[in-house]
């Protein structure tokens with residue numbers, strides 16, 4: 180199942196280096212977090228030190244692409260600098276067991292989102308700033324059977 184809006188992205192410059200892997204052939208990306216070598220605590224996004232024990236002995240890890248919508252809101256008044264369409268959906272997604280990401284939810288109409296929806300991470304392009312330059316980040320889309328099979 181193809182979802183619209185995340186296919187023309189791979190040649191756009193990466194503006195958040197290290198936050199995700201590069202996109203695959205379907206535009207899919209993995210979020211990149213960290214795992215503490217001392218206590219095993221994982222975090223997303225990666226930070227300078229472990230969020231639990233403050234060790235600086237951490238490693239980058241690629242995380243699961245599939246998650247579940249825990250909460251969301253419909254944004255009708257965009258933040259300063261945002262040049263994308265409104266309304267849009269901003270969601271809190273639980274993924275890779277216990278991690279949380281705040282992200283756009285895309286790929287279906289705003290009114291169709293529900294708590295508990297199963298989603299997968301894809302590259303996502305947002306026009307931002309005075310020149311509405313494309314800014315590549317990630318968003319969660321409804322998970323396809325292929326996303327679930329690869330999870």
Ligand SMILES: [Zn+2]
Nearest residue numbers: 215218229232
């Ligand atoms: Zn730690």
